[in-house]
Amino acid sequence: MVGVAPPPATVSSRDPRDRGGPLQPLLLVRHLKKHFKIHGGLLGGSGSRVHAVDDISFEIGKGETLGIVGESGCGKSTTARVLMRLIEPDSGEVIFDGEAVGTTGGLSLRELRRGMQMVFQDSYASLNPRLPIEETVAFSPRVHGLDRRQARRRARSLLGRVGLDPDLYARRYPHELSGGQRQRVNIARALALEPRLVILDEAVSALDKSVEAQVLNLLVDLKSELGLTYMFISHDLNVVQYLSDRVMVMYLGKVVEIGDVDAIYDDPRHPYTRALLAAMPSMDPDQPTMEAPLFGDPPNPIDPPSGCRFRTRCAFAEAVCERTEPALIPPEPRTSRSVGCHMSDPASGHSRAGVRFPFASDHLQ
Amino acid sequence: MNDNLVEVRDLTVRFATDDGPVAALNGVDFSVAAGEVMTILGESGSGKSVTLRALMRLLPPRKASLSGTIRVGPHRIDTLGEHQVAELRGPLISMIFQEPMLAFDPVYTIGRQITETIIRHERIDEAGARARARQLLERVQIPSAERRLASYPHEMSGGMRQRAMIALALACRPALLLADEPTTALDATVQIQILLLLRELQRELGMTVIFVTHDIGVATEIADTLAVMYAGRIVEHGPVRAVLRAPAHPYTRGLLASTLKRGMRGRRLEAIPGAPPSLADLPPGCSFAPRCPSVMPQCHDQVPPLTAIDDTHSDRCLLAIPRLADAVDRGAVAASYSPT
Numbered sequence: 001m002v003g004v005a006p007p008p009a010t011v012s013s014r015d016p017r018d019r020g021g022p023l024q025p026l027l028l029v030r031h032l033k034k035h036f037k038i039h040g041g042l043l044g045g046s047g048s049r050v051h052a053v054d055d056i057s058f059e060i061g062k063g064e065t066l067g068i069v070g071e072s073g074c075g076k077s078t079t080a081r082v083l084m085r086l087i088e089p090d091s092g093e094v095i096f097d098g099e100a101v102g103t104t105g106g107l108s109l110r111e112l113r114r115g116m117q118m119v120f121q122d123s124y125a126s127l128n129p130r131l132p133i134e135e136t137v138a139f140s141p142r143v144h145g146l147d148r149r150q151a152r153r154r155a156r157s158l159l160g161r162v163g164l165d166p167d168l169y170a171r172r173y174p175h176e177l178s179g180g181q182r183q184r185v186n187i188a189r190a191l192a193l194e195p196r197l198v199i200l201d202e203a204v205s206a207l208d209k210s211v212e213a214q215v216l217n218l219l220v221d222l223k224s225e226l227g228l229t230y231m232f233i234s235h236d237l238n239v240v241q242y243l244s245d246r247v248m249v250m251y252l253g254k255v256v257e258i259g260d261v262d263a264i265y266d267d268p269r270h271p272y273t274r275a276l277l278a279a280m281p282s283m284d285p286d287q288p289t290m291e292a293p294l295f296g297d298p299p300n301p302i303d304p305p306s307g308c309r310f311r312t313r314c315a316f317a318e319a320v321c322e323r324t325e326p327a328l329i330p331p332e333p334r335t336s337r338s339v340g341c342h343m344s345d346p347a348s349g350h351s352r353a354g355v356r357f358p359f360a361s362d363h364l365q
Numbered sequence: 366m367n368d369n370l371v372e373v374r375d376l377t378v379r380f381a382t383d384d385g386p387v388a389a390l391n392g393v394d395f396s397v398a399a400g401e402v403m404t405i406l407g408e409s410g411s412g413k414s415v416t417l418r419a420l421m422r423l424l425p426p427r428k429a430s431l432s433g434t435i436r437v438g439p440h441r442i443d444t445l446g447e448h449q450v451a452e453l454r455g456p457l458i459s460m461i462f463q464e465p466m467l468a469f470d471p472v473y474t475i476g477r478q479i480t481e482t483i484i485r486h487e488r489i490d491e492a493g494a495r496a497r498a499r500q501l502l503e504r505v506q507i508p509s510a511e512r513r514l515a516s517y518p519h520e521m522s523g524g525m526r527q528r529a530m531i532a533l534a535l536a537c538r539p540a541l542l543l544a545d546e547p548t549t550a551l552d553a554t555v556q557i558q559i560l561l562l563l564r565e566l567q568r569e570l571g572m573t574v575i576f577v578t579h580d581i582g583v584a585t586e587i588a589d590t591l592a593v594m595y596a597g598r599i600v601e602h603g604p605v606r607a608v609l610r611a612p613a614h615p616y617t618r619g620l621l622a623s624t625l626k627r628g629m630r631g632r633r634l635e636a637i638p639g640a641p642p643s644l645a646d647l648p649p650g651c652s653f654a655p656r657c658p659s660v661m662p663q664c665h666d667q668v669p670p671l672t673a674i675d676d677t678h679s680d681r682c683l684l685a686i687p688r689l690a691d692a693v694d695r696g697a698v699a700a701s702y703s704p705t
Binding site for chain 1: 605633635
């Protein structure tokens with residue numbers, strides 16, 4: 001399959017697992033929150049909290065790839081772990097294809113993990129070093145009811161599918177494989193329960209560039225063949241742009257901008273999204289970056305700033321940014337994008353609110 | 366002597382391991398002119414970090430056997446005694462690392478570590494050294510430098526620690542700065558700040574820099590010349606523009622083709638098949654031959670020499686040799702030219 005990637009969505013209505021129909025988002029997340037308490041040192045509990053994920057809402061359509069970007073401490077990995085219920089959320093709703101997760105009468109954890117699987121960054125740490133890779137891949141199908149022979153047959157077919165010839169590789173141990181091969185095993189394992197949503201948390205970040213491209217091609221192929229939906233978390237903006245249909249930008253536990261990948265990359269509206277994109281190294285030696293878009297490090301997610309979390313690093317911060325937290329709203333009607341910035345809200349009282357090009361410097365306006 | 370600050374010839378490093386010898390470097394040759402930023406681009410296991418450590422003589426002598434010559438300024442680093450090398454670390458050669466927490470001692474303040482380094486190498490009293498430490502922190506744009514002198518490494522954020530490590534590395538005004546992926550562990554918005562700072566300091570101080578990275582974007586921002594390493598050898602070396610715009614070696618070409626740029630969505634990536642060879646069991650000929658789309662039978666027999674494409678750009682590929690003959694015929698390359 002060379003050339004154009006298949007169009008997203010079109011999950012066939014024949015998929016027996018589909019419950020809500022094509023228009024029902026596969027994943028609906030409402031007001032999800034996870035704070036971590038910090039245990040005090042010698043002086044006892046200070047009551048400090050890490051606002052890892054702080055009231056975020058988003059959805060992922062069927063057959064779509066949602067990219068999540070942001071720097072360390074923004075909450076992107078915590079979001080993934082909370083969705084997988086590796087960590088219990090403090091509050092918020094998660095609805096998987098119309099069914100609530102973790103509530104009475106809703107989807108059980110076991111059912112959730114049939115539908116949702118995850119691939120981690122560290123390909124070695126996430127494999128059992130004492131099991132041949134075939135056994136690792138066969139493990140969850142066995143737990144979920146297949147007998148040994150069936151589970152092994154499925155494992156071998158999946159290994160073949162991710163490009164590892166089972167006759168050659170099935171009995172090998174993780175340390176006998178390269179990083180790229182190990183990540184293929186992790187992908188095969190994630191697919192072993194035939195999930196519909198795969199969360200990829202920095203899944204290609206540890207791979208060498210020449211191997212990363214192979215794994216990205218594999219992810220694209222698997223998605224179209226198996227009708228998968230991806231949530232793709234990465235710090236690498238180029239990779240996110242390559243794979244995603246929509247992008248969600250996070251900063252200190254909040255979503256600051258979410259929408260169509262091209263809209264965001266071509267015309268970022270949140271000052272943080274702009275800074276993040278401007279910080280990408282130049283690929284042209286004749287046009288090196290001349291100025292860093294931000295100074296200093298991302299602040300600590302313990303006790304984040306009031307109002308807009310980005311205001312302490314934002315060149316456009318005004319009094320309103322300190323007082324009021326901006327709502328995540330579309331900057332103009334009839335767009336699928338939302339921005340959490342007072343400059344995008346004509347009613348916010350920010351002096352640049354509603355200005356079409358708020359980032360142009362003053363003398364140009 | 367010529368204008369080159371660094372000359373490395375036929376550098377070979379073998380590590381003794383329980384599973385037998387590992388051929389980390391297999392004949393590395395390069396020169397770096399004074400004031401030049403040479404970037405070594407390579408994947409894990411390509412030998413880029415081992416090259417830097419050899420230049421600083423940081424490889425464990427009992428496990429690593431080294432041959433070839435390394436000259437930095439007037440000094441033959443490869444033959445000096447341990448004590449003499451220690452004298453040169455700081456004033457002649459200095460190094461920054463990916464993880465600053467490992468470069469600093471966690472139990473001493475930043476100020477004390479910088480001050481001690483200065484006193485160790487120069488005739489200067491403590492007050493003078495401390496004043497210089499403060500200037501250094503200011504120079505690397507650490508806010509409230511005076512107060513930061515009293516900070517311990519763990520009290521600083523990742524980006525500030527990286528700045529402090531640069532200050533420490535520059536404390537004795539080295540002629541040569543070795544940088545081993547110093548921005549790889551940093552967030553995107555911090556990475557670009559550190560790259561710009563290094564570029565600024567390099568120009569201001571006229572330093573020679575050897576910068577190791579796996580990231581083509583980072584190399585593009587900082588490099589004057591680019592050396593691409595694969596399986597312990599430099600396979601292509603030249604001015605950064607030439608290597609990026611007219612890559613000659615099939616590995617460089619594959620690497621550039623498989624690197625994501627904007628606007629590639631929906632297109633299938635041209636991935637290089639396979640994986641780099643094991644350094645414990647290198648193929649006899651060209652190390653890239655098993656993955657190379659242009660492979661010829663003779664590629665498996667001999668390691669191709671580093672061959673000039675023009676006076677500044679060379680690559681290590683048998684395909685280059687007929688091209689060299691052409692270039693000599695055209696007069697583009699002096700017949701006596703030998704690469705690097």
